[in-house]
Amino acid sequence: MFDPTLFQQDTICATATAPGVGGIAVIRVSGSQAFAIVAALFVPFGQHTLGELPVRQAIYGRLQCDGELIDEVVVVKYRAPHSYTGEDTVEISCHGSLYIQQRVLQACLSAGCRMATPGEFTRRAYLNGKMDLSQAEAVADLIASESAAQHRLALSQLRGGYSAEFNTLRDRLIQFVSLIELELDFSEEDVEFADRSSLLQLADDISARLTVLMDSFRLGNALKKGIPVAIVGATNVGKSTLLNRLLGEDKAIVSSIHGTTRDVIEDTINIDGVLFRFIDTAGIRMTEDEIENMGIERSYRKLEEATVVLWLADLSGEASPAIDPALVERMRTPIQDKRVILIANKSDEVSEKRIKAFRISLPPELSALPFHAISARFGHGIEELKQAVSIAAHLSDRHEGDIVVSNARHYQLMQDAAEVLDRVRSGLRDGLSGDLLSLDLRHAITLIGEITGSEITSDIILHNIFAHFCIGK
Structure with a gap:
C-alpha cells in the first residue's frame, strides 16, 4: 500500500543507468543532505573537499566506506534548483560492475540515504516545479521509445508545447467562469458582465479544440x-x-x-x-x-x-x-x-x-x-x-507542430471535460442560471487541469501515475 510519508524531503539514491553490467554506471543522490552524504564517502584527487568544489564540474577521486576503497569514480554535483529534481543532487559515475554498483549504493545508504522508489526522482522534479505532470509522463515515454516517431512524440510533449495547449484552454475557461461568478456577486443589481452569445461562442470554440485533440488520440496511441x-x-x-x-x-x-x-x-x-x-x-x-x-x-x-x-x-x-x-x-x-x-x-x-x-x-x-x-x-x-x-x-x-495526444489518461480527462462542456453549452442556450453554469465550468477546469497537474492534490493519484517509472528515474 502507498505510504505518502515515503515522499518527505529526505535524501534518496538509486542507479540512474539501465540495470545490468556496462562500462559505466551512474548513481544519483538527491535531497537536502546529498552533498554531506557524498562528502563523507568521496575523496577528490586534490586539495579540496567536495563542498569546496564547483558545481556542474566533473571531479575525479576515490569512493570509500569505513576506510575501504570501493572504486575510483567521477562525481558531479548540482546545487538546487539547478538540477533534474530541483534539489541538491550528486551523480557518481563508477565502473559498471554489478558488485561495485551495489557497494556504492550500500555506502550511500549507510551514510544516511534511503533507496528511491520507482519514479521518485521525476516525482520530485514535478513537485519542485521543474516540469508539469504531462511533461513528467513524457519522460517515461521518452525512456520507453523504440522508434523515431515515438521519440519525437515524447520529446514534443517534454518540451512544453503540449502543456501550453491545455494551459491555454484552462485559462480561457477560468476567464469564462470569472465572468459568470462576477455576475452572481452583483445579482441583486441585475448587472450582466458576460454576453451569453459570446460565452456560447467561447464554449463552442473550446469544445471544437478538444474534439480535434481527442481525434488525434487514435494516431498518438x-x-x-x-x-x-x-x-x-x-x-x-x-x-x-x-x-x-x-x-x-x-x-x-x-x-x-x-x-x-x-x-x-x-x-x-x-x-x-x-x-x-x-x-x-x-x-x-x-x-x-x-x-x-x-x-x-x-x-x-x-x-x-x-x-x-x-x-x-x-x-x-x-x-x-x-x-x-x-x-x-x-x-x-x-x-x-x-x-x-x-x-x-x-x-x-x-x-x-x-x-x-x-x-x-x-x-x-x-x-x-x-x-x-x-x-x-x-x-x-x-x-x-x-x-x-x-x-x-x-x-x-501530420505537421511538425501538431499536438498529438498519446496518453490514455489525458484522453479520458478530455472526454469527461467535453461532456461537461456540452452541458454548459446546452445550459447557455436554455438560459440556465449562472450558479449552475459555474459548477459545471469549475468541473471542466479541474478535469483539464489534471492533465498537466494544475489541480492534482491527492498523493494516491500521484503515486499511481509515477508507479510505472523505473527505479532510477
Missing part, C-alpha cells in the same frame, strides 16, 4: 504502441510466411495444412522510423472446428483495431475467380474505413501473364485497391510492400 497492421485472407495463402518474412524470424508456425494458425500472433518492426505492429490472423473460412472458429472470431476483432489491412491471396491457385466471392462478402463490413492493400502471394511460382489474369479476375471493390505481387517465401517485393504500408498509414498528413 498507434504511434506509441505501434500502428496495427492486420494480415488477413483465406487459409494457406501465406499469411504466417509473410509475418515471418517481415519480422525476419520464425515467429509463426508455417504448414501446408489448412487452419494451422488458430490464434492471433503479432510482433513489431520499425519502418522508416515508425513502429508498426503486424498481426497474423487465423485464415477466414467456413469450418466445423470449434477452436479454429474461435481463432477466426479473434481475427475479426483484431481487424476492427487495425489501421492498415494486408489482404493476402494465393496466385498459384487454379480457382477462378482467385478470391472466393463468399470471402469478399464476409470481409465487406470489417474492412470498411480501413486502408487496405491487396497482396498476391507466391509470385515466384507463376508467370507475369498469371499475375495480370489475377488482377482482371478481381471483383470491382477490390480492383481499385493498391496491389502488390510478392513472394513471402523468397522475399520478392517485401521492401516495396513495407513502403506501401508506410504510405498507407498516412503519417505524412
Whole structure:
C-alpha cells in the first residue's frame, strides 16, 4: 500500500543507468543532505573537499566506506534548483560492475540515504516545479521509445508545447467562469458582465479544440504502441510466411495444412522510423472446428483495431475467380474505413501473364485497391510492400507542430471535460442560471487541469501515475 510519508524531503539514491553490467554506471543522490552524504564517502584527487568544489564540474577521486576503497569514480554535483529534481543532487559515475554498483549504493545508504522508489526522482522534479505532470509522463515515454516517431512524440510533449495547449484552454475557461461568478456577486443589481452569445461562442470554440485533440488520440496511441497492421485472407495463402518474412524470424508456425494458425500472433518492426505492429490472423473460412472458429472470431476483432489491412491471396491457385466471392462478402463490413492493400502471394511460382489474369479476375471493390505481387517465401517485393504500408498509414498528413495526444489518461480527462462542456453549452442556450453554469465550468477546469497537474492534490493519484517509472528515474 502507498505510504505518502515515503515522499518527505529526505535524501534518496538509486542507479540512474539501465540495470545490468556496462562500462559505466551512474548513481544519483538527491535531497537536502546529498552533498554531506557524498562528502563523507568521496575523496577528490586534490586539495579540496567536495563542498569546496564547483558545481556542474566533473571531479575525479576515490569512493570509500569505513576506510575501504570501493572504486575510483567521477562525481558531479548540482546545487538546487539547478538540477533534474530541483534539489541538491550528486551523480557518481563508477565502473559498471554489478558488485561495485551495489557497494556504492550500500555506502550511500549507510551514510544516511534511503533507496528511491520507482519514479521518485521525476516525482520530485514535478513537485519542485521543474516540469508539469504531462511533461513528467513524457519522460517515461521518452525512456520507453523504440522508434523515431515515438521519440519525437515524447520529446514534443517534454518540451512544453503540449502543456501550453491545455494551459491555454484552462485559462480561457477560468476567464469564462470569472465572468459568470462576477455576475452572481452583483445579482441583486441585475448587472450582466458576460454576453451569453459570446460565452456560447467561447464554449463552442473550446469544445471544437478538444474534439480535434481527442481525434488525434487514435494516431498518438498507434504511434506509441505501434500502428496495427492486420494480415488477413483465406487459409494457406501465406499469411504466417509473410509475418515471418517481415519480422525476419520464425515467429509463426508455417504448414501446408489448412487452419494451422488458430490464434492471433503479432510482433513489431520499425519502418522508416515508425513502429508498426503486424498481426497474423487465423485464415477466414467456413469450418466445423470449434477452436479454429474461435481463432477466426479473434481475427475479426483484431481487424476492427487495425489501421492498415494486408489482404493476402494465393496466385498459384487454379480457382477462378482467385478470391472466393463468399470471402469478399464476409470481409465487406470489417474492412470498411480501413486502408487496405491487396497482396498476391507466391509470385515466384507463376508467370507475369498469371499475375495480370489475377488482377482482371478481381471483383470491382477490390480492383481499385493498391496491389502488390510478392513472394513471402523468397522475399520478392517485401521492401516495396513495407513502403506501401508506410504510405498507407498516412503519417505524412501530420505537421511538425501538431499536438498529438498519446496518453490514455489525458484522453479520458478530455472526454469527461467535453461532456461537461456540452452541458454548459446546452445550459447557455436554455438560459440556465449562472450558479449552475459555474459548477459545471469549475468541473471542466479541474478535469483539464489534471492533465498537466494544475489541480492534482491527492498523493494516491500521484503515486499511481509515477508507479510505472523505473527505479532510477
